[in-house]
Amino acid sequence: xxxxxxxxxxxxxxxxxxxxxxxxxxxLRIRIMKEVLSSLSQQDLSQSPPxxxxxxxxxxxxxxxxxxxxxxxxxxxxxxxxSMLGPLRETVLNSQDPLLQAVKxxxxxxxxxxxxxxxxxxxxxxxxxESSSAKPLEGDVSLFRRAVEQARKILYIAxxxxxxxxxxxxxxQIGPDRVTVAVRGAPVINDATMEDARQxxxxxxxxxxxxxTDAPGTIIEECxxxxxxxxxxxxxxxxxxxxxxETLCDEELxxxxxxxxxxxxxxxxxxxxxxxxxxxxxxVR
Amino acid sequence: xxxxxxxxxxxxxxxxxxxxxxxxxxxLRIRIMKEVLSSLSQQDLSQSPPxxxxxxxxxxxxxxxxxxxxxxxxxxxxxxxxSMLGPLRETVLNSQDPLLQAVKxxxxxxxxxxxxxxxxxxxxxxxxxESSSAKPLEGDVSLFRRAVEQARKILYIAxxxxxxxxxxxxxxQIGPDRVTVAVRGAPVINDATMEDARQxxxxxxxxxxxxxTDAPGTIIEECxxxxxxxxxxxxxxxxxxxxxxETLCDEELxxxxxxxxxxxxxxxxxxxxxxxxxxxxxxVR
Numbered sequence: 001x002x003x004x005x006x007x008x009x010x011x012x013x014x015x016x017x018x019x020x021x022x023x024x025x026x027x028l029r030i031r032i033m034k035e036v037l038s039s040l041s042q043q044d045l046s047q048s049p050p051x052x053x054x055x056x057x058x059x060x061x062x063x064x065x066x067x068x069x070x071x072x073x074x075x076x077x078x079x080x081x082x083s084m085l086g087p088l089r090e091t092v093l094n095s096q097d098p099l100l101q102a103v104k105x106x107x108x109x110x111x112x113x114x115x116x117x118x119x120x121x122x123x124x125x126x127x128x129x130e131s132s133s134a135k136p137l138e139g140d141v142s143l144f145r146r147a148v149e150q151a152r153k154i155l156y157i158a159x160x161x162x163x164x165x166x167x168x169x170x171x172x173q174i175g176p177d178r179v180t181v182a183v184r185g186a187p188v189i190n191d192a193t194m195e196d197a198r199q200x201x202x203x204x205x206x207x208x209x210x211x212x213t214d215a216p217g218t219i220i221e222e223c224x225x226x227x228x229x230x231x232x233x234x235x236x237x238x239x240x241x242x243x244x245x246e247t248l249c250d251e252e253l254x255x256x257x258x259x260x261x262x263x264x265x266x267x268x269x270x271x272x273x274x275x276x277x278x279x280x281x282x283x284v285r
Numbered sequence: 286x287x288x289x290x291x292x293x294x295x296x297x298x299x300x301x302x303x304x305x306x307x308x309x310x311x312x313l314r315i316r317i318m319k320e321v322l323s324s325l326s327q328q329d330l331s332q333s334p335p336x337x338x339x340x341x342x343x344x345x346x347x348x349x350x351x352x353x354x355x356x357x358x359x360x361x362x363x364x365x366x367x368s369m370l371g372p373l374r375e376t377v378l379n380s381q382d383p384l385l386q387a388v389k390x391x392x393x394x395x396x397x398x399x400x401x402x403x404x405x406x407x408x409x410x411x412x413x414x415e416s417s418s419a420k421p422l423e424g425d426v427s428l429f430r431r432a433v434e435q436a437r438k439i440l441y442i443a444x445x446x447x448x449x450x451x452x453x454x455x456x457x458q459i460g461p462d463r464v465t466v467a468v469r470g471a472p473v474i475n476d477a478t479m480e481d482a483r484q485x486x487x488x489x490x491x492x493x494x495x496x497x498t499d500a501p502g503t504i505i506e507e508c509x510x511x512x513x514x515x516x517x518x519x520x521x522x523x524x525x526x527x528x529x530x531e532t533l534c535d536e537e538l539x540x541x542x543x544x545x546x547x548x549x550x551x552x553x554x555x556x557x558x559x560x561x562x563x564x565x566x567x568x569v570r
Contacts, residue, residue: 005304005318009297016290033290034326041322045315 001246003045003052004265010116011053012036014189017118018060021069032064050217050243053115057188058214068187070114070161077112077162077190078199080122084129085165091133092169099148100141101133102170107258107277108132109166110159110241114190115216116262129166138272139279144256147281148174151236157182157211157218157248159241159259160189161196167240168202176206180230185223186214191243217243220251239282242266248282255282286531288330288337289550295401296338297321299474302403303345306354317349335502335528338400342473343499353472355399355446362397362447362475363484365407369414370450376418377454384433385426386418387455392543392562393417394451395444395526399475400501401547414451423557424564429541432566433459436521442467442496442503442533444526444544445474446481452525453487461491465515470508471499476528502528505536524567527551533567540567 015036019029039059043052060066088105095101111128114120148154156179158167164183171179181202183192197208212224218239220228231237237255239248245257245266261267261276272278300321304314324344328337345351373390380386396413399405433439441464443452449468456464466487468477482493497509503524505513516522522540524533530542530551542565546552552559555569 005301005314006298008318008322009294009301012297013291013294016294019290029290030330033293037293037322037326041319041326 001048001249001269003043003047003049005045006263006265007049007052008040010263011040011049011056013118014115015056017114018066018069018189021073022064022066028064032060032066035059035063048217048219048246050215050247051219054188054213054215054217054219061214070190071187073114073120074161074190074192074196075199076122077125077160078165078196080125081109081112081129081162081165082200084126085168088129088166089169089172092173095133099145099173102173103141103144103258103279104132104135104137104277105129105166106163106170106240107137107260107279108135109163110258110260112160112162112190113241113260113262114160116242125162132277135277137279138261138276140281141279143281144258144279147236147254147256151234152178153234154179154236154238155182155230155234156180156206157237157239157244158192158197159244161192161199162190163240164192164196164200164202168200168205171202171206180207180209180234182209182211182218182227182230184214184216185210185212188214188216191216215243215247217247219247245270245280245284249284252283256280257282286333286534286554288328288332288334290330291548291550292334292337293325295548296325296334296341298403299400300341302399303351303354303474306358307349307351313349317345317351320344320348333502333504333531335500335532336504339473339498339500339502339504342501346499355475356472358399358405359446359475359477359481360484361407362410362445363450363481365410366394366397366414366447366450367485369411370453373414373451374454374457377458380418384430384458387458388426388429388543388564389417389420389422389562390414390451391448391455391525392422392545392564393420394448395543395545397445397447397475398526398545398547399445401527410447417562420562422564423546423561425566426564428566429543429564432521432539432541436519437463438519439464439521439523440467440515440519441465441491442522442524442529443477443482444529446477446484447475448525449477449481449485449487453485453490456487456491465492465494465519467494467496467503467512467515469499469501470495470497473499473501476501500528500532502532504532530555530565530569534569537568541565542567
C-alpha cells in the first residue's frame, strides 16, 4: 500500500511525541523536526507508510542517537497487560468459544498503538480490552478458524509491545507448537521487539524471531534470511495491526490480518469504519 | 506567539485539505506537499503560526497558482450564516442583554475555521451557533462592555468568512459609526477578505479596510499603511479568532480578543480548555 498525503501530518504528529519522550531541549526538538521535514520532502510516497516511518526513525537514530524513545511506554504497557493476563485467560477458558474470545482480545490489544494516537493512556486501553467481548468483529471469523485448523506451520507477525500479552492468549488457543512469532528487528515507535517478547514471557511459549528490520511493518525484501525462510516455510501467516497490513496486503500469501482500524486511510482501504475490530483475508488490493 | 512543534502537523493536515480543493491530480498534490515540507524545514519557528502559514500559502500561490482554494467553502458559509441572520438578530434584540447575546454569537461564529479542523460541515456550525446562548463565556465580559462604552474609535479585526455575518450582529450592538472592520488582504485558508465583507453586506454597515497582507492573522509590521494608521487611530481593538490572537497577544494595545479555543496550544496559552468561548484582554504573555 502506498503512503497517502494524509499519512504525512499523522507521521509528524507522532514524531512530535517521540521527540518529547527523547528530550526536553526545545532547540534539539526543532532540529529533529526540521531534519524530518527535509527528509520527508524527498521521500518516494509510492512506498508504504512503514517504509517511510522506518527511514525517518533510522535518520533519528543515526543523526541524534534517538534509539528507543518509546522504551518506557513499552515497559508500562507490557506491565499493564501482564497484570490483566490471569483474569483474561479465565475469560477465554470459560467462554463458549475460546478461540473467538481470544481473537477478540488479540484485536483489542492492537489498540496499544502509539503511532496512531498521541497520548495513549492506560485507562483507555484497559477499557478497550475489557469491553472487547461485546464488540462485534468485522470480516469472517469462520475463515480464520478454518485456516488455523488446516495450517501446519503458522507465522504470527506481531505488532506492538503490550499487545503481545494478548497475542499470547490467542497463540495458547491456536496451539503454540506450530507457531513462530516475529517481532521487529529494531525499536520503532512502540512496536514489539525481542525485549518485549521476553518481558511478556512469550519466549517461554513459542519460538520468537525478529524480522531483521527497523520498519514498523513487514517489508519482506528487507527482512533477514531467517525471517524470509520462516515465512516461506509457513502455510499460514497471521499478521497483526495496520503496519503489517500496509506492507503485506498486496502480497501473494495465505495471510489473515487481525487489526483495529485506526485511521480513515485504512478504513477506506479495508471498507470497515474507523474503530472496527477486523479479520481480513489477504491479499487485499 | 511563537510556532510550537504541534502546529506543524496541524498546518500540514490543513494543506492536505487545501490541495484537495485545488486539484484532483494526485501527482500535483504530492509535489505541493513536498514543496511545503521543504519550505517548512527552513522556517524560523520563533515566528507566529500565521507568519508560517502565510508564507506557505504565498509559496502555493506563486509556484502552483493555488490562488483561493477555499473560495467555494467561503461562499457556502457566507450563505449559511446569511440564511440565519434574521432569526439571530431577533434573538439578540429580544434578549435581556443584547450586547452579551451578540458577543456570544460572534464567538460562536469563530467556529467557522477551516484552519483548525478538516472537513468542517454546515450542520456542526449551525448547531454551534444555535446553542451558543446557553454556553458560558470564559473571561470577563464586563471588561469588554466597559471598553466598548469608553471607546471612541474601534478597529474590529475579523477572522473568517461566514463568521462576518455574526460579527455584523455584534457591530450593530456596538454602534457601527465608530467601528472600522479589517479583513485580510489576500485569500488564505477561509479567512475573510473584502469579497466576503461584500457577500455578507458588512460593507453597507461600516467602513471596511483590508490589512494588506496574506497572513491568516495580523502581523502589524507587514500590514499596509492604511491599516497601521487605522490601528494607531483606534482606542480599542477587538480581534477575532486564534490567528489574530497568535499575532497580537504580545502587542502593547488596548485589545480584547473574542475567540473559540480550538487547539491545545491556545488552550495552554490562554488557560481556557479546548472548546471554550473566551473573552481575553491583551496583552497576554
